[in-house]
């Protein structure tokens with residue numbers, strides 16, 4: 001399978017804090033990659049490097065075989081969905097305006113087509129059509145999170161970056177969103193990078209799980225590989241938590 005994202009010998013430090021040192025990894029197209037590891041180990045850093053929100057000190061990142069170094073970052077970001085924890089919706093725009101924001105930037109002349117697409121995305125993320133006229137402040141946390149996911153998907157990205165997108169919602173909503181996201185993945189087969197603190201979520205959603213510690217890859221493999229063949233005592237302890245729950 002072709003590579004969607006390649007990290008090539010990436011190093012990144014903040015002052016004397018070395019976050020990544022010679023980090024290399026190839027992520028294949030169409031995988032749902034969940035990323036887990038101790039706090040501060042560099043999960044968000046490797047995610048934000050994909051859409052250029054964080055630049056490496058050295059090394060290179062290739063998206064679909066092309067280095068992001070010489071690419072127009074604004075254009076690159078429009079093609080990469082990004083959903084993070086909590087509501088990051090534009091407060092002064094309705095649900096419909098939020099979801100259609102990027103599609104309207106991309107194809108200015110096809111407003112009707114975008115309107116139809118908004119209805120499709122609302123349905124996909126399990127939101128009632130009548131919510132589209134509401135403002136973010138008139139929605140529950142779970143609904144806001146769903147709109148955030150619809151907005152990230154609305155530009156039909158090939159890559160979707162998700163940084164603890166379900167971190168701020170209750171358990172029941174979280175379970176529903178997990179099922180919906182997995183369905184969206186099955187239907188679209190886009191490449192998803194999903195940061196989580198929850199090992200059950202990582203094993204349940206991912207086709208591949210990346211376990212990191214202090215900027216290093218401890219294991220990158222399928223959920224089955226992690227469960228049957230944990231590479232280190234750290235990974236073993238981590239996956240054992242799910243067996244007890």
Ligand SMILES: Nc1ncnc2c1ncn2[C@@H]1O[C@H](COP(=O)(O)OP(=O)(O)OP(=O)(O)O)[C@@H](O)[C@H]1O
Nearest residue numbers: 014017019037038039040041042043044045046197
């Ligand atoms: N802008 C910044 N300036 C200084 N240090 C930073 C900055 N951004 C991140 N760091 C540090 O870099 C390290 C990695 O951060 P990162 O956000 O990638 O970790 P993480 O694994 O996503 O953490 P968490 O699970 O707690 O969200 C941390 O030690 C963090 O404090």
